[in-house]
Amino acid sequence: MNKIIEVKNLTKTYDYFKKEPGLKNSFKNLFKRKKLFKKAVDDISFDINEGEIVGFLGPNGAGKTTTLKMLSGILTPNKGEIKVLDYNPEKREAEYQRQFALVMGQKNQLWWDLPPMESFLLNKEIYGVSKQEFTENLDELVKALKIEDIIDKQVRKLSLGERMKSELVASLLHSPKVLFLDEPTIGLDVIAQKNIRDFLKKYNQKRKTTILLTSHYMEDIVALCDRLIIINEGKIIYNGSINDLMKKYAPNKMITVFFEKEISANELKKLDKVYKIEDCKVLFKVSREEVKNFATKILSSDLPVKDIEISEVDVDSIIRNVFTG
Amino acid sequence: MSKYLLIFYNSIQRSLIYRFNTFSLLFIQIFVFGVFFYLWSSIYREGGQIGNYSLGEMVTYYFLVIFLSLIIKADVAWRVGDEIRLGTMTTILLRPISYFGYTFSRLAGEIVFNTAVYFSSFLILFLFLKDYLNISLNLEQVSFFLVSVILGTAIYFLFFYMVGLSTFWFGFVWGFNFTMSMIVSFLEGAVIPLDLLPEFITRMSNFLPFKYIMFTPISIFTKRTELTLDLLIIPLVWVIALYFISLIMFKIGVKKYEGYGA
Amino acid sequence: MELKKTFLKYFKIFLHLQKIGLMSRTAYRANFFIIIFAVLIQASFSLIFIKVVFGFLNNISGWNYYEALVIVATYLIVEGLMWVLFGQFNTIVKQIQQGELDGLIVRPIDTQFLVSVWRGDSEDIVRIITGLGVIVYALNNLNLTLTQITVNSFFYIFMLFNALVITYSLAVLFKTISIWTIEARAFFHLTDSFSRMSQYPTDIFYHKIVQTIATVIIPLFFMATVPAKILTRGFDLKIVLSSFIIAGVFFYISRKFFQFALTKYESASS
Known part of the structure; x- marks a missing residue:
């Protein structure tokens, strides 16, 4: 089992300014502001093997999304090392970027006024996917998620579930080896959630894609993940299999x-x-x-x-x- | 009464937070003024003249156009349009507060804030240029000017409030707002002084409220016009008329809006 | 060979985005036509201004009516290109405001390129067409031989290109600042106010300091006056070379600044 993702002593600190209410304070802020620091991620380490589906669980603000963003190269760590597929994400090398995909549940990456198909074609260009690979992947994904009818409908007319499925398709057209999912089922109805979970499970079994997903829905984790990492206030407080966790903490x-x-x-x-x-x-x-x-x-x-x-x-x-x- | 005052104060606070917006606009508009200053100065020093405007009147005209634009132009149409389009107007309708009062207080806060910031800078600029431009002021003229500006601001606000309300029927406001801002800026004399334009345009502008937004106050300031009362009464009549039309528009439009269960 | 492949790939993506952009904007027919109408009105203001002013005189700092029209037309064409090709680089501001820049950063395509060509306002093509029309009209009325017009046009195209590069670089420089502040509104029309001032001949700045500022700091000179000068008065080696140098310098500085800003990008979220 080779390690696809290695994280060592990762730390990320945000700074922000204290803002108190009231007109007088707004004036005061013009001249003197208090800078505060928050450790979003505090000295965490973990490894993920090829083909694993690992869940990041934790309350809001725990540091899940921040970690994911550092793994995709969006944010740079203050301390520590990251290695994904032998690349350093911070460098944002095109070669690395072609091998992973990032899907964020609350952010829309598809063009709003056009059918998903147009965004798919755009991704084909951006990721340099060959016509053959594109057609194969498209057929497989569309069938698996059952969205044949909607890929030619404007995105703004789709339901949240259909949109999310389309986002998934868009992100997998270039056959990424690693898939980062940030709250993929948030806001979806129960049926859509189940469809997406089933799809991800099958896709991972077939393609051995390493999947890392964050969520604050237990059902996502239980249905999908082999392993679970719980983060709270920037620190890892559990890293192990689901069964062990259940036996130990949710008997x-x-x-x-x-x-x-x-x-x-x-x-x-x-x-x-x-x-x-x-x-x-x-x-x-x-x-x-x-x-x-x-x-x-x-x-x-x-x-x-x-x-x-x-x-x-x-x-x-x-x-x-x-x-x- | 106090709830509107609170909205007003909150609006000022908000403007303080978004001060980058305010100051970068100031910087740019001073740059813009600088270019116009040189344009007219170089024309006049080469012996040219624009109509019967002296150099001082020409430069002051554009000085005031830029200054007044900074103060008067608040994004009424945009805000109102978005609140209708996105449905956020509902939260206001459900409260014991008049939508007009709410919008007015919010924008008044911004206008007051903008005036405070821009007035100081433009005052300094003005004092520098006063002698070069041959401007003399007296109390009567300045008071007339101030009242005229207030009326002009009211006309601008009401008109674009109505443009925003048109979203009740159009669904979106952007294109219409953009077009209207263009047309209004032309007819208020912001592009070229109205009395330098062909006669048919000048005559048309007399029947419209827009010239009272900029052209009239500026003419008062530069003493290009006699200080007669109709300069203040006519815009006042427009303000009242526009206010009542906007009330009617709102009443009819809101019914349509609520009909969609928004 | 590698360079050619990369260039072709990027060009394909650019064309694809233009196509999608046009499809997206014509999806709302009424809005599309209203904006075309509004853009035409706005363009006509610049022309009306020149017409009225020249109704009272026939020379502004050595520029006659038709030459001044060429300056305005050049400004219209550059502005039009800024909107159609780059959407005035407003994408960076919008994406930062909505926290969607992440989606563009993770793609295996240069982020600045992607942000620049992601959305264009196709309606502004009428600005370009108007500008071209005015140039044809003006050239007709100037005493230039056909040879002169042909030769000058050749260099004009390069000067126009540099003007676009400079205007684009200014937009990158100023709008990238939005990475550091939360306010978006100020940025959308930040640089087109500067560009708008390029439509007057920079010879009006009779103080040397101001001339210098308008040449090297906010290069209004090269943004419209220079192309017009080359087109209406012929080739000038010093000016042509300076145009390339200024364009190169501004592009380089703006790119470095953008790359620096990206490293400072902190997308706030949990």
């Missing part, structure tokens, strides 16, 4: 059962693992391994179950656990 899942009528306390005591009761709704905290059995037990019992929900403990709880854990 439980939340089962919500909606009953037809209120269940007596006695009955519930028999079930054990009760977490919270809200009239006809009862929440159970059950360890991962026991979820299947527990749910089966509830559903096959003669309790008047109307509905049952099994949900992941949310990201923030897990992260909270990781901190306190």
Whole structure:
């Protein structure tokens, strides 16, 4: 397994000016401003192997996007080293740039008033993709994401999900070896999110493209990633497989059962693992391994179950656990 | 009342933050004035003359055109147009605040800020050139000038407020705003003094409100016109008329806007 | 060989972007025609100004009516090219404001090139056409032989090219500053105010200091007066050579500044 991405002691500091409200302070700011520093990324190190899908998880402002931007060469680190595909991203060499793609969930790289196809053709020119490779990739990607109908529709008339899929296609036409995704599923509906996740998984299996994605949706990470790096306040607080993380910090899942009528306390005591009761709704905290059995037990019992929900403990709880854990 | 004052103060604050904008404009316009200064000076020192304008009147004319442009021109049409187009007008409509009052207070803040900044610099420039240009001022003239400028600013604001409101019907404002700014700048005398243009244009401009934005105040300042009251009453009538038309436009337009569930 | 390949590639990208730009702008038909109309009006102001002023005299610092028209026409053509080819380099300001410069930086194409040709305002082609029309009209009315016109036109094209390079470099120099401030509005029309002042013969600056400033600091001289001079009065070695030198120097400085600014680019986001 060769290392595609190597990051050593990476640090990035931003400076900014303190701005207080009020007219008087605005005048004061004309003459004297206080410069403050924020360490967006604080001495982090990690490696990523070829073909891995690694997730960067963390709250807003944690340093995920900053790291991604340093890996793509947009920002220069204050300290530390980065090596991607044996290149130093800071140098912004064309040879390196032709081998990776960056897709940012909230930023639109397609031309607004034109159909995605035009942006695809433009990328073909910019990345110097041969006609053959372009046609092959285009067919494969469009089919896989099921957007045959919309590539000739103006981008501004597309839904957010269709736009995101088109952005993905545009970024993969030059067969990049590394794909950086920044919040790719943000703002999308559940179905679109799933489609994109499925696509990325299959694409990675077929092409062995190394994928690095940032997100604050746990579902993205769980569905896609082999490995997970959690960042908070610029520091890495976890770097390992998802399973290990789950076992260690999120050992439980939340089962919500909606009953037809209120269940007596006695009955519930028999079930054990009760977490919270809200009239006809009862929440159970059950360890991962026991979820299947527990749910089966509830559903096959003669309790008047109307509905049952099994949900992941949310990201923030897990992260909270990781901190306190 | 105090809410509009607050908007006014916030607008001034905002202008302070975007001071690069203000000062770079100042720098450029002084450069522009410099070029016009040399244009007219070199023409006159070679013995030429433009119409019945003296060198002082010509240079002062462009001096004031540039100065007034810096003060009067606020992006009314743009702002209003964008708020309609992007739907952000809704948040204002939902509040107990008049849209006109809100827009006016916001722009008044900018205009006051701009005046403070530009007035000082142009005053210094003016004092330097006063003798070279043969300008004499008296109190009556200056007061007339000030009132005339205020009325002209009001006309400019109201007219472009209405251009912005046209977005209710057109969907976007850019092209129309650009065209209108061009036409207005010509008819207000910012390109060439109105009394140097062919007669049919001068006559047409008498029926339009635009000449009161620049040409009239400048003529008052350079004493090219008698200080008669109609110079102030006619623009005042225009201000009132434009105000009421804008109210009607807003009323009709807003219904259309709300009809889209924006 | 490598150079030729790179040049062809960049040229292809440029053509592609022009094509897309035109498609994009004609997508809104009404807006497209309104802007053409507005551009025509704006161009006509410059011409009306000259016409009115020359109605009162027949000479400005040694330039007669038709020669002055050639200066204005040159300005119109250069401005037109700045809009059509480079969108006045406003892309840098817009992309920084919207935080979308990242998308252009990561592409394997020189960032300054990409930013320069990313969007053009195709409507301004009418500015160029107007300018050309005025030149034809003016040349018709000047006492030049056909040979003179042909020879002068040859050098005029080079002077025009230099004028464009200088105007472009000024735009790069000034608008790249937007990387350091958050304000965008000031930048959009920053340099076209300077260009607008090039439409008057720079001979009007009768003080030596101002002449020098207008020649080497904000080279209004080379932006319109020089091409017009060469076209209407014939070849002048000193002026032609200076034109190339100034254009080269400004382009070099602006490029270095742009590259420096890129290293300082901090896209703010989490």
